[in-house]
Amino acid sequence: MSVIRTESLTKRYGSTSVAALDGLTIDVGPGVTGLVGANGAGKSTLIKILLGLLEPTAGDAQVLGHDIRSDGTAIRTVVGYMPEHDCLPPDMRAIDFVVHMARVSGLPPAAARERAADVLRHVGLAEERYRLMGGYSTGMKQRAKLAQALVHDPRLVMLDEPTNGLDPAAREDMLALVRRIGHDFGIPVLVTSHLLGELERISDHVVVLDSGQLLRSEATGSFLADTGVVLVEVIGDRGPDGVDAQTRMGEALAAGGVTCRPRGALIEIQPAAPPGGSDGIPEDREAAALQLDTLRNLVRDAAADLGLGLVRVQPQTGRLEDVFREEVAS
Incomplete structure (x- = not known):
């Protein structure tokens, strides 16, 4: 009505x-x-x-x-x-x-x-x-x-x-x-x-x-739907070469085939599209859950290998402010 x-x-x-x-x-x-x-x-x-x-x-x-x-x-x-x-x-x-x-x-x-x-x-x-x-x-x-x-x-x-x-x-x-x-x-x-x-x-x-x-x-x-992007936060000491924890983690994920970039104190991981997905976002919930579980395991193992503390692995949902900005810009 x-x-x-x-x-x-x-x-x-x-x-x-x-x-x-x-x-x-x-x-x-x-x-x-x-x-x-x-x-x-x-x-x-x-x-x-x-x-x-x-x-x-x-x-x-x-x-x-x-x-x-x-x-x-x-x-x-x-x-x-x-x-x-x-x-x-x-x-x-x-x-x-x-x-x-x-x-x-x-x-x-x-x-x-x-x-x-x-x-x-x-x-x-x-x-x-x-x-x-x-x-x-x-x-x-x-x-x-x-x-x-x-x-x-x-x-x-x-x-x-x-x-x-x-x-x-x-x-x-x-x-x-x-x-x-x-x-x-x-x-x-x-x-x-x-x-x-x-x-x-x-x-x-x-x-x-x-x-x-x-x-x-x-x-x-x-x-506000799931964007497919995952945010990772780690803490820890600098490496022997003086590289901070965030950079070390980002380099390890990139070496493992993950597309990522720094975002402030976080690491932003871009989604990899599974079969049937488009724009990096799975078409169904089961594929999305499997993709996220696989990524979490990879992040966990990378942090453990580097001796870093893993603070969070968080799927990013959209924000109305971001959507509004993108719509107006386009």
Whole structure:
């Protein structure tokens, strides 16, 4: 079931030849979807169009079955939106602000106050809900913005840079909240972030944008699949000729027919394609496991022969940051 669907969505400002969005076609389903892109990639423009706040130049889009051109009010009724920038009135208490947003969304007074208390508790502001938001820390402000996005029990939540400006501990808490919304509460989430490692951990699906165009749209697991590369770390003394442990190990592996190179303090071993493999990566799990076992034995024996300590032999999985960099470069 599609939560968001766009077809050749395009947005140009004025007579400029540069498009903020250029023929974007995506299909977003349930769960947590990460929207990735550098500044100017079109993320905020896409969200504004999906909310019915900005008219596209061309193309179509539906949000929860509502057409963006004709059903903007209906979309905003069923969607919760957390903006990137600070937009909280400093002279209001969080409880009053969230109640107000609930009333704006159509909840009656009693239900609005009950719902506001519930969501403020869920986001961790139960004790601070009666304080003026002008005295909130950045983390507390982000939580208050998240609360107002959830107060009307939306069917979809759009979060624009929810960890912006947070320290590591507060970022972890916010990420846990986002994942809880998408999985425990069952509310689909579209979340943007410049910190790509965050999206690896919380997203079920990733959409990569660059200059308004779609680069990739896949399940997160497809981005993070095993690359076939193996990383080796050894420790030990220098040899009689003064060569360090890493170099000695690399030379021994190369003499054994292994293609390898240094990567910082590690040794990167390139995969050797077994029969039926392509690009050095086996086609099936059994072949991959056999290849890795053979390589581990070779590494173990080489380290033992040299008298080195073997710290780790680790298959390298992809990272979203690496994939994004490679896609944009190509």
